[in-house]
Amino acid sequence: MSKIVWRILSSIPTLFGVLIATFLITRVLPGDPAVFFASNPAMSNEDVEKIRVALGLDKSLIEQFWIYLGALWQGDLGTSISTGQPVATEMLTRLPASAELTIFAFLLAIAVSIPLGVVAALKPGSWVDQLCRIIATLGVSMPTFVTGLLLIYLFYYILGVAPEPTGRLDPFMFKPPTVTGFILIDGLIDGDPETTWAAFKQILLPGITMAIFALAPLARMTRASMLNVLSSEFIRTARANGLTRRKIVMTYAFRNAMLPVVTSLGMTFSYMLGANVLVEKVFAWPGIGAYAMDSLISLDYAPLQAFMLIMAGIFLLVNLVTDLLAGLVDPRAGLS
Amino acid sequence: MAATHSSTGRLATLRYILSENRLHQVAFLLFALLILAAILGPLLAPHDPLATNPDDALMPPSATYWFGTDQLGRDVFSRVLVATRLDMLIAFGAVGLSCVAGSLIGAVLGYFGGVLDTVSSRFVDVLMAFPLFVLAMAMVAALGNTVMNVIYATAIINLPFYVRLARAEVNVRRHMGYVEAARVGGSGHGRILLVFLLPNILSPLVIQASVNLGWAVLNAAGLSFLGMGVRPPTPEWGILVAEGARFIASGQWWIFLFPGLALMLAVFTFNLLGDALRDILDPRART
């Protein structure tokens, strides 16, 4: 039990490092926000200075960092210069869109890649194995933005079976009342499966785009890990003891093979968060990636800072969860 | 049995592996093609990649324009071909930088360990906590939109992989017999690192580098797709795809598809090459 606590505590230094890094990144970005804000030529140097003081930019870096931490503690992520809205509010409306897309794609990728990798490893050289190799090699070679555009071209423009790639829901449909923030689920809660179906059609193409990206490394790792375990000595012992193939594969090989895969899920999730930016751009998805992108182009740093912080926070959380998960499966970690 | 190996054993094994595995042959062939295209691209291009020709705008692929033309009548084939050099330059530049710096840092940390190692590992953890692509975006935004900065940003986000790899590999080897033998033989730490350890961890590093080349190309193209890094009208695959994306809705598929395919082919080649090198250089992976 104490090891679990210890593992949770051990992510605190990294979290603190992340806070410093996000703070510093916006401080070294070019263009004084105050100058940008005060780019009105009528403003004098004194006016700019006033704004600098208002923004707290005249204080020392350490003081600014404490102010930043204090604000964070209050849940204040700053204010967007371009929209004038508190960043926290904007993030809250956009985060569910990104989360829904990423989790959808993540689950899709896991559902396809792990069985594929396992079957490929069980029958090396078979057509499933070949398919797995092709998918693994092609998948990592597909730039998400090209995959997305290809899917749009095929399914929207040529075949006409996919809806227009403009966000989470057809603009003429009503959004269900927000409960979870995930339209797929909120539609069902609202008793409106039609909305869920429409949202599903919208999320399918971007979801597949992202899933293809994550699928390849997962399938590859599952296959390699499974092959590795299958050739290990304790599998030979199990075979020599006459255990059924089913028992050997499920109880002996699969659980062992999943250990490295589970640990790497955090990394895969992180890659997907990064790819989010490109996918949201291609599919006009109103998520935090697109928001961060827009604010970066308009030199609006508060949203960018918040975005980085949220991303790193999610990454740390996911890693913590996968570590604990792996620890529960693996007695050597000493968590159970 | 081993004593019967001739001194050309390694070459012979390479030839054997290549003759055995079609995919490995394809990997080396494609790689050679990419390098050739990067070197000779501007010479081979049938049209000036920058010359506009409004009369021939948005032409579908034909005998004159193999990949069609864009909205300004520029030849898509020539633009895709000429872009190879820039994209390869970014990839090799970034990977070269991160590989050399990362493996040196990692090797030193792995060999000496201690407080420096602990602190550096934490630093790498923090770096890895950010989605790397987003980190690259922020860095290019911070440093300015130039090709060099794209290379630096890509190098920095790839650095942790080499640091971790070299650190782990050195850590495994630092107490191995041949390292201790070198110490008994009077070699100092610096000589052991440079003469004994680094050459022996070259194989995993080379494999990592070839896979990394693919990531680097993807990363650079992704940045320019978003309008960061390389700027139009310079031909670069990511920009070409971004420009072509606008014409999907009107059916001019060739403008985005061909640079997209070129990009895919390049990444595919590097991944295949990585697999081939893993097969050839890493005896443990051999079956």
Add this chain to the structure above:
Amino acid sequence: MTSTTPPLLSVRDLTVDFRTRHGTVHVLENVSFDLAPGEIIGIVGESGSGKSVTAFAIMGILDKAARILSGDIRFENRDVMAMSPRARDLWRGKEASIIFQNPRTALNPIRPVGDQIADVIARHTPAAPAEVKARVLQAMRQVRIPDPEKRMSAYPFELSGGLCQRIGIAAALACEPRLLIADEPTTGLDVTTQAVIMDLIRDVARAGNLGTVLITHDLALASEYCDRIVVMHAGHVVETAPVAELFARPRHPYTTGLLGSVPSLVESVHDLRAIPGSLPDLRRSDLPPCRFADRCPRHQPGCEAPGLRPEPAGPNHLVACRYPL
């Protein structure tokens, strides 16, 4: 133990190849031997002699790269290789068992050891969970594991190498097989632990009238625990004889060479007799009929004639040499 008893296990002309990247390795050629019920035989040879491959071929757990080119393996006069895969699975662990070297890696690292024994019992003699548990404890007691109730929920990494090997033996013996193969069961263990484990194997084998094959590179170890010894060299059986006979009257030059290089058998370093040369390259397609010919001090032109087979050279004594000592 005499030739009148029908053998428990009979291996005839077993020939196995390995296909590798570096060519085909001729691992075994015409390996033959018998094992009587309750007998302990030792298969002795240096690395690369094919002892483990022989064991794996009998159990049917060879790698995918291996091909059995010919041979006949009979267990109680049943053709083992003709069994259906399912029948052979049911045979393995129930009637014939094997224990491996590296006891720690031979066990599933993330499954409690008691469950691993229970898996074998539940597979071959299904019973209610409580009954299975009782039999797991009994199997653990049989191999003298102290405090089995506590140990059964331990993981392999929590146990010493010697205890892990006892778990392996307990799992192998749980279903009361009649054949036990021990493949270098004490390699990697300390000598004091080795003695304990070997005594245990001998005791359970004698108590259960188990036909036992002990595979080892250690001639001295085999001499202490076995009734009869099969000497292998480069994939050939070169000599088979009861222990006392083999040490008193070794007939094959390789056996004498091996005996001369065992430190515990000589008084001083000057008495050691090394065998010159090394194993032939088993990838060669033109391997000579006697694979020891190149290293043999008694090598003569007649050695090159094909058709070398083990011939009787005394009571229960076979030797594959044209010019035996």
Add this chain to the structure above:
Amino acid sequence: MSQSPILCVENLKKHFVLKHSNALTGREPVKLHAVDDVSLSIHPGEALGLVGESGCGKSTLSRLLCRLVDATSGKLFVDGRDISAMSAAAFSKSPLRSDIQMVFQDPTESLNPRFSIFDLIADPLRQLKRPKNRAEVQARVEAAARSVNLPLELLSRFPHQLSGGQKARVGIARAMVVEPRLLVLDEPTSALDVSVQATVLQLLDKIRHEQGVALLFVSHDLNVVRLLCSRIVVMYLGQVVESGATDPLFHHPAHPYTRALLSAIPTLREGARRERIKLDGDPQSPINPSGTRCRLYGRCPAQQALCNRVEPELRTLPDGRQVRCHFADAPAPPETAPAIDPEITPAPLL
């Protein structure tokens, strides 16, 4: 033995700190006592055997003696000169470095796969002896190769092209090329087949007698050590439990552990077969060992209540042998071992 020893160590200790002490929780440091208070000396031309099972600290001790690692405490003398203060790093730069050389356990792992055999042997020569020219290197490498019966045509090959026995000889040639006075051999034959082991043992014996180099032979196999060494040191859990001349130690072992070790060795010789003395139970942990209990307690067939209260000292028997046992000169232990004191907890399962 009138000459002064080449290498002499006194009260050598090597403790690995697994967990540092914690002032907040008041936790004592957790230390693994790999080598605990070992004293021994090696004279010129002598062959000393160091025997023990895995984890007894013999490998750590051989690395301490080779100055590959620094000791926690204790004194080290080379030719009577105190070099305890000299760090391992400084020692590797000193002229003394070439006096003490080492041959490693695994012949494959101890040869840099990227060096040719010639460079493997030449490397310590170039580093330690600063040869004047290439001809001198060539001559000395070839001489070293000849002295270990390594065919000269192998010098241009790479380690993966050699057999196990050839690689073992390269390891010995590499150590011999700088003309050491002491060769520390860490299980040099444990990875070899017996027929190859025989040639290596004979080679080592020849080197010792022809070149006068002293050998410290580390092994788990008493029979191998017996053939090569005139004196044997037996270690158990970081301590020397018995040491003395080979023959008396081999034929009349004084310490119960030595007896158990000897009786466990399988042997072909009818006359040499001993009655098995079993060490049952798990060994004590080398981590923070109790200072008031014999380290063999719990496994020892001859243990008595005193062994659980007082840790025995290493003492000298009338025949000059050293033994760490309260009852070493008492008559042979009773057949039935006394029941284990229920108060003592056996070594943890983990």
